[in-house]
Amino acid sequence: MDRRRFLMMSGLLPAGLAGSGCAVRMQVGASAAVGENPFQHGVASGDPLPDRVILWTRVSPVLPADGSSAPDISVEWWIGAREDGRSPLRTGRASAEAARDFTVKVDAAGLEPGQRYYYGFTAAGHASRVGRTRTAPAGAVERLRFAVTSCANYPQGYFNAYREIADTDDLQAVLSLGDYIYEYGNGTYGDGAAIGRVPQPVHEIITLRDYRLRHAQHKAETDLQDAHAQHPWIVVWDDHESANNAWNGGAENHDDSEGSWSERRAAAVQAYYEWMPIREVPTGLYRSFRFGELADLVMLDTRLEGRDEQGAADDVTLATAPERQLLGPIQEANFFAHLTSTQQAGVRWKLVGQQVVFAPWTDGKSPFNPDSWDGYRAARQRVLEHIDAHAVSDVVILTGDVHSAWGMEVPTTLDGDDSLAIELVAPAVSSPPIGQASESLRKMVENAPAQRGHVKFADGMNNGYVLVDLDAQRARAEWRFTGPRDVRTSVSTLGAALESRSGSSRLS
Numbered sequence: 001m002d003r004r005r006f007l008m009m010s011g012l013l014p015a016g017l018a019g020s021g022c023a024v025r026m027q028v029g030a031s032a033a034v035g036e037n038p039f040q041h042g043v044a045s046g047d048p049l050p051d052r053v054i055l056w057t058r059v060s061p062v063l064p065a066d067g068s069s070a071p072d073i074s075v076e077w078w079i080g081a082r083e084d085g086r087s088p089l090r091t092g093r094a095s096a097e098a099a100r101d102f103t104v105k106v107d108a109a110g111l112e113p114g115q116r117y118y119y120g121f122t123a124a125g126h127a128s129r130v131g132r133t134r135t136a137p138a139g140a141v142e143r144l145r146f147a148v149t150s151c152a153n154y155p156q157g158y159f160n161a162y163r164e165i166a167d168t169d170d171l172q173a174v175l176s177l178g179d180y181i182y183e184y185g186n187g188t189y190g191d192g193a194a195i196g197r198v199p200q201p202v203h204e205i206i207t208l209r210d211y212r213l214r215h216a217q218h219k220a221e222t223d224l225q226d227a228h229a230q231h232p233w234i235v236v237w238d239d240h241e242s243a244n245n246a247w248n249g250g251a252e253n254h255d256d257s258e259g260s261w262s263e264r265r266a267a268a269v270q271a272y273y274e275w276m277p278i279r280e281v282p283t284g285l286y287r288s289f290r291f292g293e294l295a296d297l298v299m300l301d302t303r304l305e306g307r308d309e310q311g312a313a314d315d316v317t318l319a320t321a322p323e324r325q326l327l328g329p330i331q332e333a334n335f336f337a338h339l340t341s342t343q344q345a346g347v348r349w350k351l352v353g354q355q356v357v358f359a360p361w362t363d364g365k366s367p368f369n370p371d372s373w374d375g376y377r378a379a380r381q382r383v384l385e386h387i388d389a390h391a392v393s394d395v396v397i398l399t400g401d402v403h404s405a406w407g408m409e410v411p412t413t414l415d416g417d418d419s420l421a422i423e424l425v426a427p428a429v430s431s432p433p434i435g436q437a438s439e440s441l442r443k444m445v446e447n448a449p450a451q452r453g454h455v456k457f458a459d460g461m462n463n464g465y466v467l468v469d470l471d472a473q474r475a476r477a478e479w480r481f482t483g484p485r486d487v488r489t490s491v492s493t494l495g496a497a498l499e500s501r502s503g504s505s506r507l508s
Ligand SMILES: [Fe+2]
Pocket: 150, 151, 152, 179, 240, 401, 402, 403, 431
């Protein structure tokens, strides 16, 4: 039995497509344009709104022997209520093209709020796996659960957090706060040889081709692929999707010998948009999601949009300079207006998905982390003043980047005992926890809760993710720890759980 016939009989090809598959085959000219396994990078969905969601896949072409670029490949997509794909609600046709590395992105509209859907793709008679997704709910919402992740360095460990997320049934969405890939060559930040996870390409990624290959390697990874197929994702990049400690005009890990920053940055951004299930909007990463009356989520770009260059770790004068920007003036104005309107609309929880630690998390003196909001203190103060002046309540800042787990209140000053928001920092999926990388950082994290009253929980020794669970009364955070990163596991342990009562901006 050939694969197409099997798929039709087993119901994996939507009934509506069973008759049109030959047309697809004819339209691409020759089925040789795709190989036997054209969907080896899986499927993904993302950026759920009440009536639409992004669907993503990639079709692997068979490249012509003469070195010319492969022709466009016609792809059919479907989305519907049934996992077997029968009676799909919407179907359509898209084109996988060399200009987008044969990735396909569809904004499937006309859906109902708060519903689970299944989706899939076919090309040249081959069907993709079936993905599962969920639209954002509208109106009254009882409960929402999100998994929050960051920092998945491929050569340094298994994606155990993604495995568990893939096996979790009831998430509204997965939030990926950056360092979804890393730019380094093998051996620079972990050698993957020992666990069979040598990065591709093996050298540091700089060109568009490099960034595409690195993304492709991640999308071929089983645990990550399953997590994408199971839930919609809402993603932002951090620095390593381009280069370490990136800012608007450069990066720590970029110099002139590697070409121009603007070209490298453009390559990184292009590959990201090709390979990630993110809606492509004029405001870039900055966008927002409403989950009925229970929660709003705004995603920020603290990296490439408007960030001034990082200062030195002991330069308090620069860190406190009023003109320094982390978001840039346009994004900052959008963000502030959004917080105010969300408060006025009566939405309970205001989630802020962003990259770098917001609250003062080291001693604020010297040395501090100049890459976090500690290095842009006037910008942080403007956020806090806006929250205060407009009485924006129940703000939950979600953070990645620092390979450690933190639960913090957010005081207006370093020594203040007030709090205007809470911050939940996700540990790394597979990058080395900072406490394992450095003895002084281990002590800094260990001592933080005793030294600073607003730090309610800190852990610098574990990998994992944060589960955020919301209802009208409280926001609950569970830090799930996934064990040694060089061992494949699928079950986590509870590292800590903290709750914030609505209206309190406190964590206990
Ligand atoms: Fe990271």
